Amino acid sequence: MAAYDLYGVKDLSVSAASLSVEESLKLSFERRESSYHGGEYYFSGNKESEHFTLKNNVDPFDGEAVEHEFPEYPILLYVDMTDRAEEVKGKLAVEFHLLRHELLD
Incomplete structure (x- = not known):
């Protein structure tokens, strides 16, 4: 099951x-710009399999938090389609807080 x-x-x-995620998970981010993602953001992987998106928690259109339930977290990391959720959680546990975990078939 993908998480x-x-x-x-x-x-x-x-x-x-x-930099923290790159070091912890031994991956490389590509720095990107997108108005949809609120300006500068970072991406690793590919959309067909496990991928990571790191961005500011600010909606560029209204200035509100993208994730309304978590406005106290200014930086968000989306880990999509991973089969190693527990491993990732363990490696990120020092600075990153798991806010949501969903399993999909």
């Missing part, structure tokens, strides 16, 4: 958070 997880971090900028 779709959402993590939040409070005390890092999006660029500092990207």
Whole structure:
């Protein structure tokens, strides 16, 4: 079963958070720009399999939190289509807080 997880971090900028995730999970982020994602964001993987999106928790159109349930977390990390949710959680546990965990077939 693939997991779709959402993590939040409070005390890092999006660029500092990207370095932390890269080091913890041994992956490389690509820095991107998109108005849909609120400007600068980071992406790793491909949309057909496990992938990671790291971005600010700000909707560029209304200035509100993208994830309304978690406005206290300024940085969000989406871990999509992962088969290793527990491993990722263990490696990110120091700075990142698991906010949502969903399993899909």
